[in-house]
Amino acid sequence: MQLLAGSSRSAARRPSAVEAPAVSRISGRPACTAARRASHVQPARVAHASTPATERANGNGSSPTQGSPLGSIDGFVPQAGLTANLLLQCPDQKGVIAAVSQLLYGFGCNIVSSDQFTDSISNQFFQRITFDFSEIVIGPGNTAVLERAIGELASRFRMKWKLAYKNKIKRLAILVSKQDHCLYDLLIRHRSGELRCEIPFIISNHPDLKHIADTFGVPFHHMPIDKSSKDSQEKAIEDLLAKEQIDVLILARYMQIFTTGFCERHWEHTINIHHSFLPAFEGARPYHRAHERGVKIIGATAHFATAELDAGPIIDQAVSRITHRDSVDDMIRKGKDLERLVLARAVRWHLDDRVMVYNNKTVVFED
Amino acid sequence: MQLLAGSSRSAARRPSAVEAPAVSRISGRPACTAARRASHVQPARVAHASTPATERANGNGSSPTQGSPLGSIDGFVPQAGLTANLLLQCPDQKGVIAAVSQLLYGFGCNIVSSDQFTDSISNQFFQRITFDFSEIVIGPGNTAVLERAIGELASRFRMKWKLAYKNKIKRLAILVSKQDHCLYDLLIRHRSGELRCEIPFIISNHPDLKHIADTFGVPFHHMPIDKSSKDSQEKAIEDLLAKEQIDVLILARYMQIFTTGFCERHWEHTINIHHSFLPAFEGARPYHRAHERGVKIIGATAHFATAELDAGPIIDQAVSRITHRDSVDDMIRKGKDLERLVLARAVRWHLDDRVMVYNNKTVVFED
Amino acid sequence: MQLLAGSSRSAARRPSAVEAPAVSRISGRPACTAARRASHVQPARVAHASTPATERANGNGSSPTQGSPLGSIDGFVPQAGLTANLLLQCPDQKGVIAAVSQLLYGFGCNIVSSDQFTDSISNQFFQRITFDFSEIVIGPGNTAVLERAIGELASRFRMKWKLAYKNKIKRLAILVSKQDHCLYDLLIRHRSGELRCEIPFIISNHPDLKHIADTFGVPFHHMPIDKSSKDSQEKAIEDLLAKEQIDVLILARYMQIFTTGFCERHWEHTINIHHSFLPAFEGARPYHRAHERGVKIIGATAHFATAELDAGPIIDQAVSRITHRDSVDDMIRKGKDLERLVLARAVRWHLDDRVMVYNNKTVVFED
Amino acid sequence: MQLLAGSSRSAARRPSAVEAPAVSRISGRPACTAARRASHVQPARVAHASTPATERANGNGSSPTQGSPLGSIDGFVPQAGLTANLLLQCPDQKGVIAAVSQLLYGFGCNIVSSDQFTDSISNQFFQRITFDFSEIVIGPGNTAVLERAIGELASRFRMKWKLAYKNKIKRLAILVSKQDHCLYDLLIRHRSGELRCEIPFIISNHPDLKHIADTFGVPFHHMPIDKSSKDSQEKAIEDLLAKEQIDVLILARYMQIFTTGFCERHWEHTINIHHSFLPAFEGARPYHRAHERGVKIIGATAHFATAELDAGPIIDQAVSRITHRDSVDDMIRKGKDLERLVLARAVRWHLDDRVMVYNNKTVVFED
Incomplete structure (x- = not known):
């Protein structure tokens, strides 16, 4: 459990x-x-x-x-x-x-x-x-x-x-790709004392966000990935997690899908942010599909990253009203605020031992 | 269009x-x-x-x-x-x-x-x-x-x-089954002047809600339905719609699915309320499935009732936060408030000529 | 306490x-x-x-x-x-x-x-x-x-x-004036089993809503009030409360202010709904004043009716976004939905022994 | 106007x-x-x-x-x-x-x-x-x-x-004191292209946030203030605004009150963020007073900074539910998210010429 x-x-x-x-x-x-x-x-x-x-x-x-x-x-x-x-x-x-x-x-x-x-x-x-x-x-x-x-x-x-x-601070690693809003948000909240943890490092498959890591003084590991290197990259990540004794892994818009083995070993301490109100729009390009479907609300979901894509236990969700005027770009922009908020809340609760899982669902003892 | x-x-x-x-x-x-x-x-x-x-x-x-x-x-x-x-x-x-x-x-x-x-x-x-x-x-x-x-x-x-x-009042018919909350809500809003329309009659496949229709002085047509009578019941409904020159048809938790032909003839003036934030949980028992999935929000969606189940143009949606404490019954209870609110809003906008449809989506010029 | x-x-x-x-x-x-x-x-x-x-x-x-x-x-x-x-x-x-x-x-x-x-x-x-x-x-x-x-x-x-x-059902009385939306809402929720109580009677200073009480089979007491009869009317209300062994008193848009003595005797089991997000717009005509101030949200507040007007312990609040397009009438219409929702929630929690008061604030153990 | x-x-x-x-x-x-x-x-x-x-x-x-x-x-x-x-x-x-x-x-x-x-x-x-x-x-x-x-x-x-x-980009100056969340938020949104403006400089009466300005490459002017220097500091600010041809002035939790003269000259292009749902809790320490009053929602308000404190035309507001469990510190933490969101939205709309003022209210043509 x-x-x-x-x-x-x-x-x-x-x-x-x-x-x-x-x-x-x-x-x-x-x-x-x-x-x-x-x-x-x-x-x-x-x-x-x-x-x-x-x-x-x-x-x-x-x-x-x-x-x-x-x-x-x-x-x-x-x-x-x-x-x-x-x-x-x-x-x-x-x-x-x-x-x-x-x-x-x-x-x-x-x-x-x-x-x-x-x-x-x-x-x-x-x-x-x-x-x-x-x-x-x-x-x-x-x-x-x-x-x-x-x-x-x-x-x-x-x-x-x-x-x-409580006096044993958890150690949290962040994985990102190119989008910076969730990374910024976590680092700022951490600096302000809102997230009770240490952040020993950030991993990314792209070098783009290194400057942010530098700004906040967090080591940045660029671990590129392609079809041939997927397994070895995952192995390198796991080695780093072990070496640094990481307790919590945050996928802050990390656009890669881990292998089933990785998920099975790590899902219970790995939080992902998905940019839709799951179970609607699982998978890729949720805002585009939300726009195409003509929904009047968009959302974001923080969940544990189990092997089945976007199907892990949901920790938190938030939504925002939109109208026919909102283009996909507008939805992406408004969605960023949801993603930030929901991810931060989920991370905070998890760090504070407020989240329990059973039957692929969560019990969240909110503060 | x-x-x-x-x-x-x-x-x-x-x-x-x-x-x-x-x-x-x-x-x-x-x-x-x-x-x-x-x-x-x-x-x-x-x-x-x-x-x-x-x-x-x-x-x-x-x-x-x-x-x-x-x-x-x-x-x-x-x-x-x-x-x-x-x-x-x-x-x-x-x-x-x-x-x-x-x-x-x-x-x-x-x-x-x-x-x-x-x-x-x-x-x-x-x-x-x-x-x-x-x-x-x-x-x-x-x-x-x-x-x-x-x-x-x-x-x-x-x-x-x-x-x-504006001086030509639209004529609206309501279809219900056994649940009364949406029916009550529409009738009360109508009586208070919130919905600008006439309501010549209510149709139901069950007799249960006749007393509400009586209370509000609206004729109630009990049109039962079973497997053999589906077509004839639909025909009887259409005759009544035609005879009473109905402009708008509201499915206020009418738990029957119309034939494709009926939908194709009527979808553009037929509004249904579905008890989930579509496209999540299309079809039957959405609250049960939402509970099983462990979502942290529930919702309701008003949409035009096209032939494809729960896939018509969305007019409005609303959601409400829930927690692990909410049983299916709690979700049903909280969902009722959403259903009422969303359906009333959609009906009001439609009656006020604020809803246009294209590409299976709506343009809603909100007031 | x-x-x-x-x-x-x-x-x-x-x-x-x-x-x-x-x-x-x-x-x-x-x-x-x-x-x-x-x-x-x-x-x-x-x-x-x-x-x-x-x-x-x-x-x-x-x-x-x-x-x-x-x-x-x-x-x-x-x-x-x-x-x-x-x-x-x-x-x-x-x-x-x-x-x-x-x-x-x-x-x-x-x-x-x-x-x-x-x-x-x-x-x-x-x-x-x-x-x-x-x-x-x-x-x-x-x-x-x-x-x-x-x-x-x-x-x-x-x-x-x-x-x-739990097997001892509480007895609840409703006080109204001319507005019907909260009364309707409480009676419908009660009939649906959402509110666990008996409703022995309704009191109003106007006869307008008697037909609703009749519809739901609840005795209706018309107790008119003017400057000279304020004290005697209050006395008559208290006699009725005592005679019928009322546990909870709901002011469902009852537009009269009780004497300090009445409030001091009854505040702890008397819930009022105020049509603003208190402490903003205490007192009369809150929607008009909200419109004049140009706020972008309106609200409703359920609170215990202490002697100081609109200053009692707050049980619940809800708000809704508005825009410059919303006239006072629009605000009144939208506010009704908030009033209904907030009052029903507060009554439900109170009936379920979820509300405690201290220092003019409430502890609400939500379900 | x-x-x-x-x-x-x-x-x-x-x-x-x-x-x-x-x-x-x-x-x-x-x-x-x-x-x-x-x-x-x-x-x-x-x-x-x-x-x-x-x-x-x-x-x-x-x-x-x-x-x-x-x-x-x-x-x-x-x-x-x-x-x-x-x-x-x-x-x-x-x-x-x-x-x-x-x-x-x-x-x-x-x-x-x-x-x-x-x-x-x-x-x-x-x-x-x-x-x-x-x-x-x-x-x-x-x-x-x-x-x-x-x-x-x-x-x-x-x-x-x-x-x-539209091809003439507006020039925006930010005033801050010691709190960094709104400043970070504006700078990050600006960098991501969400805010269409130039930010020639930041002014603060404290040196604390210089490192943030440095990170984002924005000149930082430390203009300390005490009782004797209030007028001269204001004069220095005005000189800088004029010299840099500033179009919009953002008070991003700038904890100083300007003189009436300054407000009269600048209110129409000066946006302040106040940490309450105005008109509730105008003035100092709104979260503390909200906690004391026992409200169940907190809010934030972006408004034009007229001479009368916290009484200028409201551009946008947002609120968040709280419970009895939320301490003042929790409210401050949750309120930060509201302040960020509301201020960013108001600034965005203002930069996009969506806000008009009359009778101390705003018409906001939302996107």
Whole structure:
């Protein structure tokens, strides 16, 4: 399940469409084998398939506070406080809320906010809890104990869960082609503090937007692509994602279609912006087709980039009224504002652990 | 072209997507002979450049006031003033606006409002002119002379045109099945004066909504339908449309699909409300499919009911945000508000001669 | 606090902006003694931490099903299931969520949905919990025991709370003047099942809309008003509210202003629709003033009708774009759609116990 | 009237709310003598019915192409074609449309689009005509002759008018303080070709945003201000506007209030963005006050910056739904998107000669 890992064994035994591989990051390694790090706190740490967990754990030896002055921890933002987001999903049943809230209370954590949803069709229960653990009874450097307790409780309720510590900043990569509006928008919002993440690099199959990356001081990787180089380019991208321990991948009008394999490995942390109100006008040239059909509204859709084109779980959509006066160019111009807005919102929610996926749909706990 | 008709002969000779059959009403009779009520006012005067104006004038011999004191004309609303809407379409060319406005000025008419649009792809020019002819130099009882002049000008510019006198109230029929929200809405808006029309009757394939028709004092025809009776029911509907000289047909959640023949004869004055933002979710159960797809917006679309299901020219659309919390029932409930709003708007614009059709799209001169 | 009442005595001693008088209904009788229908179900059970639970329990001795076969209870809707809404407010503190959910779990109740909010400025915590008590361990006829337990917990957390059983249908009265659109809308939505309430009567200071009340089979009370009769008319209204045990009062374009006394007694269950996006254009003729100011959007606002005109807590708002073409009449016409929509939404949320008030603002747990 | 000017003398004699001083630019120099760049193109030709056309023509002797090969004209965009926007206002009367369209047709001009509006309260007629004069019979270098003819016609109809040649790019200056979102947005849209103008410089009372100006290669003038320097700073700004022949001044979250004198001289070409849906929350800290009032929508308003604070003619507005969960910071964040969108739209329309002002309101001929 998206972002919610079960135990490594169960995940390994019965992978399914609604079940995410038990990885804590894009690394592809099962969450539970990465569990040597569980003695600390492994928030939304990324790992890499080929890197032994021990090695990495040594490499960063991290917990929100452990063994390291706060200021020196990579990505740590002290003012964010010691809060964490707990996402969980399980079959609907009595006592889940009581058990979880009692557990957190027992540890001395304070629930800052909580949102939940029960899907009556699939009978699944979803919850997002933000809690403050600054006064946790076992000390904020020992959240591994808390995690173990959550794990036991999860086992009892057949629960998938994920814990993301707010002081562990996610790492986000942007892929673009030639259009600049979404890239500008993300970078400006990031600079203004609206998007809580690090942006280690931008990738493009064209060199056109390098000047923007330069302006904002973000490394720019030009990775051209043609028919013969598609596989190798994808491999290079994946190597870079792994090396830089990327948590989230944004396709900001990246006009290339990834292979099925890539999508299957990455869809759950890859957000695409499509320039139509899906499922209308899937595929190429949606504005042209919208113009031809004579619709009176245009739209944009942010969704997870699964293998089936433009058919992934929808995170957010927005629309705008148009009239017969709007040419395709007008629609493109007006659509840009929608694309910017919708993509930014989806990215923001995803970074803030507000998006859960099941049955190819999303539960979005909006702020 | 929608609402802009050629003569009955020429229309019969060369029907086309953009050319309406030369009928002034749904009655099926050609404009030139649909003269039962021609002793009063000609509602939606149709003409074609290639038809000698005299022949047409002879055919109906109409003018808004001819041979009848104004007060006694069926459907006449004195406070509406002596105004008319002129719709025209022609290849874009220099001098059209000048010629038309000069002609009206020459007759002593005052242009109250004017809206125009040039489609740069098809190179077609569209215009809607509302003018006051109360001080027309030939006398308001002689607008046939004005029509002849417009006909001659139209011939010069290869123009299709339609002239609708505001004091000739259109006659509208509503078709429903079991759902009442759109029916209620139309009747309430009609009663409040929002929809400028007469509503001679309501047709339904179910008896359920008769009580609403009774409440509003509108005759209700129960015309049940099953597989064997589809053709005869349609025939009965058409007879009623003709007998009552219906101008506009509203499918207010009428859950039946008409035959291709019926659609081809009536689409240009038949407005349907579909409960999705077309072209997404054409056909049956759109809310269920929207729920299944996990969209974050739902919508409604008013369109002309052409033979191809849910593919007719779109008049208006509206949407509403939903979340994962919205069940299908919630979507149905929220969608009702959209359906009401969009259908009412489309009907209002159509009654006010604001909608033109070309290339399966609409030009809507909104108020 | 809106809907969260202290005991009648304490409310009488220290009325405040955030504290509702301890009445269970508009009747004006204290909750504890408003027991005429207490043999059935207590609709909006109110309690206060400082009130001995036993006293209260004695006062009404109620449970949703006590002493009466389910089917015979006035307003009982069996298909609704045995669910209840618990609203609570208290100073933000650790352990509240855990305590409440543990309590409900301990009683064998299942939390169906839960929504919460912490206002960081006032440091107040708000929660709405919907729970199913059909398998409550003490038997669904003994919810008084549950209430007593909640009361004790509330005392510990300085909590105000309210418990509303879903099978106890609220009773709603509508006040109108001459405009019919909101009245029609509420009655149609009610008939369609969208509004979960009984509507025992409609009051108007004009006789104009009686025919609508008749159509929908709702008693209509014509209570005219002039300068000399204002007080007596208000008294007559209050008598009727009390006699019919009205829970909610809707001012559906009722163009009269109540006295300060009436507002202070009833504001918390009285919803007004104002035809502007408040705080713009408070008071009379908002569309005229909006037209004069040249705004590009118009709006409507549903709010609780406090003594200060158009300044009560806002429940919902909606807006619509307009242009320079829109006359005041156009704005009135378009505004009607907003008024209908916003009022219906506010009424629906209020009936569903989704609206809480503090500091003259609302917390709305939207569905 | 906004943008429709009389001669400098007549304007001086009878200034009025609806009459702009006869300046072609912000420079403060009368149109007739603002001829420094008249060897090229006259941007926003202004004229008044009572001014002898010859005198005016002598004054600037301009035509779009006069005395200069097209390609070399500063700001000329050949692909834009030889089109012009004619704005006119006059008392409503018969024959205006006919006369103007006949005149243009007579000169061999082709009306590309036309939009009009009659305000029935003030009985004023407004029209915007875009026409192509590439085949003008007198030659595109002799549009002064056309202007003289328009002037004579204007005299007959007591018409105020303005003619703006599309190949004469307007010059726009941006004023900012410390907030960067609107500045970024305008610069990015300008770079993408969405805003048809030159941006010769940016002024700020703080140095903070210089790096953005540098990025986009726009000169940045830091003009600090304190109580003692307000007048001199304003004077310096005006000097710069005049020197650089600025046509449009954008206050992109410039947090200073200009003197009444400055506003009176410049309001008609000065657009401000205010962060509320005016007239709600005029003045300082609108988001804080919106939060305090508990509104459910927030908005932004672009308006001309007249002397009365936040009370100038509104060009555009947009709103966004919020809930009780939105803190002031959330509102600020969400409001930024509204401010960007609304300001950009207003600027675009103004640059495209789509905005006319009368009675402190705007007529906006939207595209």
